[in-house]
Each structure stands twice: as structure tokens, then as C-alpha cells.
Amino acid sequence: MSEMWLNMGPQHPMTHGLWNLRVHIDGEVIRDVDPEMGYLHRGIEKLSEDRHYNEVVTLMDRTCYVAGLAWEHLYILASEEALHIAPPERAQYLRVLCEEFQRIASHLMWYAAFVQDIGLMTPFLYGMRDRDLILDLFQSYTGARMTYEYMRVGGVRNDVPPGFTDRARQVLDWLEPRFVEYDQLTLGSDIFHKRCDNLGVLRANDCVTQGVTGPMLRSAGLKRDLRKDRPYAVYDQLDFEVALADTADVTGRYLVRLEEMRQSVRILRQVLDWLDRHPGPVMASQLPRWLGAPYAPVGREGYLLKRNYPKGVGFSAVEEPHGEALAYVVNEGGEHPYRVKFRSPVYANIAAARHYLVGYRVADIPPIMGSVDICVGEVDR
Amino acid sequence: MKPEDLARSLPPVLAPVLLGVEAFPGFAARVRFRREGALDVFRAIHDLGFTHLAMIGGIDWVDHREVIYTVWSDEARTYLLLSTDVPADDPRVESAVPVWPSANWHEREAWELVGITFDHHPDLRHLLTPDGYAFHPLLRSFKIHEPEELEVKTRHV
Numbered sequence: 241m242s243e244m245w246l247n248m249g250p251q252h253p254m255t256h257g258l259w260n261l262r263v264h265i266d267g268e269v270i271r272d273v274d275p276e277m278g279y280l281h282r283g284i285e286k287l288s289e290d291r292h293y294n295e296v297v298t299l300m301d302r303t304c305y306v307a308g309l310a311w312e313h314l315y316i317l318a319s320e321e322a323l324h325i326a327p328p329e330r331a332q333y334l335r336v337l338c339e340e341f342q343r344i345a346s347h348l349m350w351y352a353a354f355v356q357d358i359g360l361m362t363p364f365l366y367g368m369r370d371r372d373l374i375l376d377l378f379q380s381y382t383g384a385r386m387t388y389e390y391m392r393v394g395g396v397r398n399d400v401p402p403g404f405t406d407r408a409r410q411v412l413d414w415l416e417p418r419f420v421e422y423d424q425l426t427l428g429s430d431i432f433h434k435r436c437d438n439l440g441v442l443r444a445n446d447c448v449t450q451g452v453t454g455p456m457l458r459s460a461g462l463k464r465d466l467r468k469d470r471p472y473a474v475y476d477q478l479d480f481e482v483a484l485a486d487t488a489d490v491t492g493r494y495l496v497r498l499e500e501m502r503q504s505v506r507i508l509r510q511v512l513d514w515l516d517r518h519p520g521p522v523m524a525s526q527l528p529r530w531l532g533a534p535y536a537p538v539g540r541e542g543y544l545l546k547r548n549y550p551k552g553v554g555f556s557a558v559e560e561p562h563g564e565a566l567a568y569v570v571n572e573g574g575e576h577p578y579r580v581k582f583r584s585p586v587y588a589n590i591a592a593a594r595h596y597l598v599g600y601r602v603a604d605i606p607p608i609m610g611s612v613d614i615c616v617g618e619v620d621r
Numbered sequence: 622m623k624p625e626d627l628a629r630s631l632p633p634v635l636a637p638v639l640l641g642v643e644a645f646p647g648f649a650a651r652v653r654f655r656r657e658g659a660l661d662v663f664r665a666i667h668d669l670g671f672t673h674l675a676m677i678g679g680i681d682w683v684d685h686r687e688v689i690y691t692v693w694s695d696e697a698r699t700y701l702l703l704s705t706d707v708p709a710d711d712p713r714v715e716s717a718v719p720v721w722p723s724a725n726w727h728e729r730e731a732w733e734l735v736g737i738t739f740d741h742h743p744d745l746r747h748l749l750t751p752d753g754y755a756f757h758p759l760l761r762s763f764k765i766h767e768p769e770e771l772e773v774k775t776r777h778v
Contacts, residue, residue: 278750281749
């Protein structure tokens with residue numbers, strides 16, 4: 241058979257973003273792959289060194305454009321540790337509210353794009369329709385549907401408006417029966433099973449060696465979820481299960497993501513109940529003025545000169561919709577972070593592409609790469 | 622896992638290359654080591670159960686550079702920070718790919734952005750920047766823009 245290198249991307253429906261998958265094929269069989277990244281590299285880590293701590297939040301929405309709030313949460317947790325600032329409890333619950341709604345929105349976006357890849361058109365429209373309900377909620381308290389800029393060092397920008405919790409519950413009530421419909425549309429379809437079963441298999445030890453995390457790892461049966469294993473914010477006070485599957489293939493990843501959405505609904509109901517019962521401040525009471533936090537109260541401490549402020553290093557790890565995201569923020573005095581380093585889960589998941597693509601056919605690439613849930617913004621940063 | 626327990630469980634032959642095992646916020650501990658013994662330290666840490674390498678980053682401290690490794694243990698359920706200093710005029714360290722294959726892309730990134738060379742890396746190519754790109758953007762000497770002299774014009778004097 242004839243062997244050749246084939247370019248899939250940067251403009252290809254499979255990529256879901258801007259990157260290039262170079263495939264070495266022997267006839268129809270994949271012999272080797274070499275992902276080429278960097279088309280979307282904006283130097284976010286470098287730009288962060290030139291901005292105030294709160295201005296970096298703007299970049300976080302652009303880092304991952306389908307899970308902006310999860311990345312804001314990641315960065316804010318690390319910079320608060322570096323700056324020795326603690327947020328009030330209500331702000332932490334609001335951040336969890338943001339992250340879990342964002343998880344559902346991100347998974348719905350993935351669901352819509354993925355099922356279209358494998359040839360099912362109707363679920364695409366259903367997924368996008370239901371995601372819009374969550375974006376409407378975001379809009380009602382952050383003012384934006386995509387680039388929220390909601391979280392601040394020391395808390396969140398503003399509280400949710402009156403009546404928000406009831407509207408949010410209505411959305412959850414609408415969503416829950418929809419998950420059953422999604423399963424009927426996909427798992428009930430022969431096309432789905434023929435295109436997804438036993439495809440893109442990546443077993444648990446390979447996942448660990450290759451640094452693969454998130455739903456891909458959990459679909460291989462390894463129970464690791466940072467919300468449980470290394471609880472941040474208020475996740476240790478919330479009751480939920482870790483979604484698991486054991487098939488390690490495309491179908492397994494589908495099942496894990498669907499179950500994660502159900503668990504997110506469960507978390508959100510607890511968070512909404514808590515928010516109803518515990519009104520309070522959403523921003524730390526005293527913040528240093530040099531932080532440049534708009535809408536933030538400035539206390540006596542606020543007039544501290546920056547040079548008197550303690551240095552520090554902040555580290556945070558967040559279970560983002562795509563997997564485990566890490567941030568490392570170095571505060572060396574000065575009004576800007578000295579160095580910001582992010583770890584994107586999709587970065588590691590794409591790096592392992594050789595291990596779940598080689599041996600399959602060219603036509604298998606769209607469903608397999610679709611099941612990885614790619615967001616190029618956070619890979620290239 | 623406490624830093625003292627970790628220090629005790631590391632093999633004694635590593636003593637000459639270890640510079641310290643200390644408490645560090647967010648991590649079980651920070652292990653500082655000399656770059657000459659990097660591969661031995663990686664193997665010892667990997668054997669302690671830290672099988673998942675999460676990220677590798679470089680920090681430019683102007684007079685020297687620091688390479689940080691973040692590893693996770695599924696048994697201890699905790700992160701560990703490994704750190705080594707390399708001189709700015711000879712920024713090289715042994716590649717971690719033989720121990721953690723996932724280090725591949727992280728080292729490529731640290732090489733092109735912070736200018737740290739990883740010896741015996743299987744495939745040290747540009748990843749995020751174009752081939753032949755001659756700069757290391759995350760060095761402090763790489764300025765995004767020079768401060769500009771702004772002329773302020775106003776009608777109200």
C-alpha cells in the first residue's frame with residue numbers, strides 16, 4: 241500500500257479549533273500522528289507579567305473560550321494564595337456555582353459538536369439550545385455570555401440579582417429530563433454504536449504515563465477527580481459522585497461526560513439552596529489599594545505600600561471540564577505577577593494522540609478526536 | 622505525606638544531589654536538587670508513586686533560571702514540586718522523558734519559551750512558536766513593548 245503524510249487541519253471540521261494533525265497513513269490505516277499546535281498562541285503567560293493581578297482575569301476568559309469561568313477560578317485561587325488574601329464564603333459558593341454551570345455548558349457544547357461529527361444532526365440543535373439557557377443565566381449576573389470577567393482577587397465582582405436562584409432552578413428542572421433525551425438520541429442510535437464502540441481505546445496505565453486527565457482518564461476506570469481528591473473552594477462540603485466508566489473508548493467518554501452533567505446539576509441544587517439561606521458579602525472586607533480591584537472596598541490596610549506586602553507563591557489545581565488544570569503564580573513584589581504558568585489538560589490529552597490513534601482508520605479520527613473535547617485556546621494559550 | 626517522611630523515604634545515595642526537602646504551600650513538599658543528578662531524582666520520585674507528571678515550567682530569575690516539575694501521586698493524593706536551578710549562561714538539564722513520557726511536550730514548551738535545553742530529549746522542536754523563531758519570549762529580557770513617551774494634548778490648560 242502507498243504510505244504518505246496527510247495534513248488534517250488547520251482548516252478541517254475534525255479539529256474544532258485551529259491546529260493541524262499530521263497523519264502518517266498506510267492506505268487507510270494510521271501508522272503515526274504528529275499534532276502541530278501554535279496557530280492560536282497569544283502569549284497569555286507573557287501578557288500576564290505586564291498586567292495587574294485583576295487584569296489577568298480578562299485573559300483567562302480568552303484562554304479557554306468555552307470554559308472561561310473555570311479558568312478564572314483556577315487563576316484566582318492561585319493568585320489569592322500568592323497574595324495571602326482569603327475570599328468570603330459566599331464568594332466561594334458563587335465561584336462553585338459558576339464552575340458547575342460552566343461545566344454543563346462546556347459539556348453541552350462538546351455534545352453538540354461531537355454528535356454532529358458522527359453524523360447525528362438533531363442532537364446538535366438540542367445541545368446548543370440548552371446551552372443557551374445557561375448562557376442566559378451567566379448574562380443575568382456577569383453581563384456577558386462568553387467573556388465574563390466576573391471573579392476578582394478577594395471575591396467576585398457582584399452578587400447574583402434578586403430572583404436568580406429561582407430562575408437557575410427552573411433551568412436545572414428543564415435540563416434534567418433532557419439528559420434522558422440525549423441518551424435516547426445517541427445511545428439508542430445504531431450509527432452511534434457503530435462509530436464509537438471500541439474506538440480510540442486508551443487504558444488507565446497509558447493515561448497515567450501520558451499525563452491524560454479528565455473524562456478520558458475516568459472513562460478508563462481510574463477514579464481521580466480533583467474536586468474529591470484535593471478539594472478546593474467549598475467542594476468538600478458538597479455531596480456528589482465521581483462519574484466513571486470502564487470501557488476506555490469513545491462511548492465511555494460520552495457516558496462519563498453525561499454523568500458529570502447530572503452530578504453538576506446535583507451540586508448546583510445544593511449550592512443554590514446554600515445561597516438562598518446565607519446572604520453576605522461577596523468580596524473580602526479589606527483589600528490593598530494597589531490591587532486595583534474595581535468595586536472592591538478599600539480598608540485601612542489598603543494604603544499599605546506594595547513594597548511592604550509579603551511575597552509568595554500560589555499554586556492551584558482545578559478540575560476543569562476538560563480535565564486537570566494547574567496554575568503557578570509567583571508574586572515577587574511589584575504590582576504584576578512575576579511569572580504565571582498554566583497547565584492545560586487538553587494540551588496533555590492531545591500530546592498523547594499517538595497512543596489512541598495509531599492502528600485505527602482515517603475515518604475514525606473525527607469521532608476519536610471529538611471525544612477528546614478539544615479547546616485549542618487553552619492548548620496554545 | 623510530610624516533607625520529613627518524604628526525605629526519609631528517598632534513597633540515601635541521592636544525598637549528594639539533594640539540596641533540601643521542605644514544606645511548600647499547595648504541595649506535599651518541595652524537593653530541590655542539583656541538575657547533575659536530575660535523572661536519579663526523577664527515578665526515585667517516580668518509584669515513590671508519583672507516576673503522573675502534570676507540568677514542567679521554567680522561571681527566569683535573571684541571574685539563573687529555575688525548572689519546576691509538578692508531579693502527582695494517585696496513592697498519596699497529593700502534588701509534589703521538584704525544582705532545580707540552572708545557570709543563565711548554560712541553561713540545560715537532563716530530560717525527564719525516560720521516566721515520565723508525558724514530559725515530552727512540556728519540555729518542548731519550556732525550551733522554546735524559557736530557553737532551557739533538555740539533554741537527550743527525543744524530539745526538541747518548536748511547538749507553539751514557528752520553526753526558526755529565534756527568541757525566548759518568557760525571558761525577562763524579552764520586552765513586550767518599550768515604555769512610550771506619551772504627549773498629552775488637551776484643550777483645557
